[in-house]
Amino acid sequence: MTSHQSQLGGGEGIAEELAESQRSISIAEFFEKNKHMLGFDSGARGLVTAVKEAVDNALDACEEAGIAPDIYVEIQEAGDYYRLIVEDNGPGITREQIPKVFGKLLYGSRFHKRVQNRGQQGIGISAAVLYSQLTSGKPAKITSRTKNGVDAEYFELIIDTDTNEPEIDVEETTTWERPHGTRIELEMEANMRARSQLHDYIKHTAVVNPHARIELREPSEHMKYERVTDQLPEETEEIRPHPHGVELGTLIKMLEATDSYSVSGFLQGEFTRVGGKTADSVIDNFRDRHYGREMSWSPPKSHEPVDVARALDAAVANKGADATAEFADRVDDALDGYDRVAHHEFADLADDVAEDIEEKYDVTFGSTVRENAVEAGWNAVIGADDGDGDGQEHDHLRSDLYAIVDDVTTTQKDDATVQGIADRLAPKFGDADDTRHRFTRDEIREFVRRAAEATEEYDDATFGETARENVVEAVWNAAERAPDDPPNVTEIGDDRDTSSQLLEAMRETDIISPPTDCLAPINAELIEQGLRKEYDAEFYAASTRDASVHGGDPFIVEAGLAYGGDIETEGKAEVMRFANRVPLVYQRGACATTDVVKNINWRNYNLDQPGGSGIPDGEVVIMVHIASTNVPFTSESKDAVANVPELESEIELAMREAARELKSFLKKRRSMQQRREKQDKLATILPEMAEKLTQVTDDGDLDIDDTLARIMNNVLVERERDGDTVRLVIENNSDRSADVEVTDIVAGSEPTLANGDASVVEMDGEWFVKWSTSVSSGDEATLEYDVGEDADFEISIEGLEDERLTINA
């Protein structure tokens, strides 16, 4: 309770007194007092946030209109203030809309939509307008030209903080060289202390928006990021909520607002991924929760001292002896067809037989008669009054339950324990008020718990959680779903508990993930292109996960890695975080993304990681992009992603996918390096050995290239000349097949081909003999041609790393 509440017995008139100072606060006024919540807490930060709001807006506007974005950001020093100018080539904004878009907080169409966009990330461009007017007192200057407009509209406006309405200072038409687009100019108190964050924001934006051209001009630097693809992000669709993602309050609101009458119609109409079958599954689960299930029992066997027929016979009066007897016998006979029977099944059975009897004997089995008969018959089935006088109640239920419990209990439990559980469970059913034995799973769990505890206490046995849960499961499975129809939408919506049961049922049911066309992942290929554009690295990898769901909002996680090359080798790796293509530059330490990066054992992926945890060291850039209809942030300033387990696990998987590629690259690089080192080493040792051998043996000089190729498991290319004939022999000593493309440049004499599959092209007096072939492991292939003896050759081989190739030609 807050202090605004008057207290019982407190001083009179306090409430009234307080009421005088209580009034609604305009959203603008609220903002003024809570700038930090929205990312405007300091001059340095305010500038970055303003740029971010303006650029995000511009990108969204362009993409919605299907225009490849071309964005210009300029920061100028203007006396005591900084002037921020952001221009885009978007569709422009109509004259009527301009004041509202820029001069009214929380105005817009994106906030409520279940669709992925950048806008949801911030409070909006109007917050930047407000910040600028609060710090510099200057109005925002907006120029906008729509596609068909001849002139551009020019506004100067501020926000009236009391009413949250735009206050227009200047409104006129003007000329503008851009054919369409929007330009905003703001002056604000700021400083460039956050220059590196600003640069990061722009650079990172360029990485994840390879379709955009972005330019930043600030007092001391000028950065340009060119477009690398014309492919715009796919247009996103708005989706209905997913059943796994709504909360109780939302569900109740939806129940109140829907046009549907039945739950089934409601589920199918208001949610995504729910068809008739899924709706039925949800409703079944809902009925289980709402009504419980009816326990079913095996009908009495002939040796048991109960006689259902006799009980029925006795319960029906005045219907004629024959009719009554046949009714009783037929019900009794029909019971033999059941393994287990629940109360409603028994009632249906009795009803069916009664109908037949009515027809055959022309008597009437009224509802009272039927009810009496069912009650008596059911009591006989469950052995309520077995009359065997042994003082033991519920013999029948006990033996039934014994079989169920025994079936799911491990052989380690002795017979007495099983019997103890069954004996103690039986009266819970037998003595229950609800003679239909209709219970929810929780009630059954409670029965089992009590039975188990009593058994542990009195029989000195142990019956642990797992064993109990097994029994609950078995009993629940033996019970039959209640035949009752589910309550309708209004009934559910009116009752919080029932709504909650429906929600639980929705969550429990397996439902396929929401469609992902509401999401626009960058996709692995473009991530790689984006990284390639901004980082001159040796290796790139990227991965895009399949869509997942958190709280009914689908999300996709993507990861990218760039390694080596010009990337800084000193210090920690750079981690870039993105949400819906917007770079997150603040609160790195509070972000789930950072946590996941730190918890991965990067040593497994051949990266340095001192201590085995934390951000890895060295020449690597890691990026993570989360695309979602609703990214869970830790706070309103939306700088850090919250630690949601589903999200974290997807981030981890995405990163591991990309990291695996990096690992195999590094492994290959390492093995190539070792191969090169080995080759270098052997290339010094073996020739020396060969030379020594020729000295010792007094034999001629040795050529050891063949040996070297064999040792290195290399592909050896050798030229043999025999008069006019040239033979290029390709010997594959490696353990896999080699696809090679041989180009032999012959000068001085025209070659004549002997091989059919090679070709000769003449260029500037040289002949290019080209030949592609595949040589399997351990095989050799020969290219043969004739050429004059005075010919010169220059050979080049494509398709194999240098380390795997020995050319002796």
Place this chain on the structure above:
Amino acid sequence: MSTDTDADAREQLIDLAEKFYDQFDEGNVPTMEIPTRTKSNIEYDEDKNVWVYGDRESTRTAKTISGAEKLLKATYTIDFLARQLDEDRSSTLRELYYLSESWDLDEAQFNNQDESNNLIEDLEIVSEVKREDFHMRPEESGAKVMGPLRIREQTNRGDREIHCQDDVGQGGYQIPNNPDTIEFLDNDAEFVLCVETGGMRDRLVENSFDDEYDALVVHLGGQPARATRRITKRLHDELDLPVTVFADGDPWSYRIYGSVSYGSIKSAHLSEYLATPEAQFIGIQPEDIVEYDLPTDPLSDSDINALESELEDPRFQTDYWEEQIELQLDIGKKSEQQSLASYGLDFVTDTYLPERLDEMGVL
């Protein structure tokens, strides 16, 4: 002193180089096959009555850097040995190691003396020429012999005739590195007594044991050098003298006996030339420790491990040794030769040795 043996040895080495040469020439990878020199790869040769290497081989191949380096070193060493034989000079194993420092290629130089020693052994095995015939001498000198034996030794300074009792001092006759330069002339010896420690040898000489019992006392000095084992074998084979070994009563001394009688694992390729399988162990036996109630030390962990490893050694798998070793493990004690002194300085020569040699049927 260039002889036929020298020419032969040179030939064998050049043949090995030719083999590498041909492997290169055919475009193959040079390799050298060597029997695996471990305990598990020695077997008893029924014909020759000695332990030799089994069938398992390891391959030195130029495929790996370390293999290529070994073959390079082998080639350089072959070159060196061939020249040494040409010039009729000799060098020691240690000299070879230092000499490699002068080789122009770093990769050809030996990293330590074990490496050069092993390589010489490899070359012995592959070329089937003894290192003595390469003119490679070991650093350690051969043993000393004291007893009624006259020999003629070829020295650089001419032949010398020496009686190993009358012509030598208290220290005895020093066996040369290559005992095959010795010729046995005549002797009054009854048997050969190999003694592990210098102290015990001196005791026996001081007590005139060699004189009294016509024994040839050979000082082993720890693990016996090749020359010592060779002369012992020749004394046995050529003079038909029984050979006995007198050592401490611990596992390390059993190995000394083992190397006299069975040959060593490292030089199993030379067993036929070095081993004296008929050599008998006098003691100290574990049984003696009990019987004579000798002063003892407890077995250390490494002693126990060594004993257990001997139980698994194929050369020690006889009833006699299994019984003795198990007894020792049982009592957990060991004794030195000198412990016999607890019964007086003359006990060993007056009582222990005569009793043991009698038991063994030597006396």
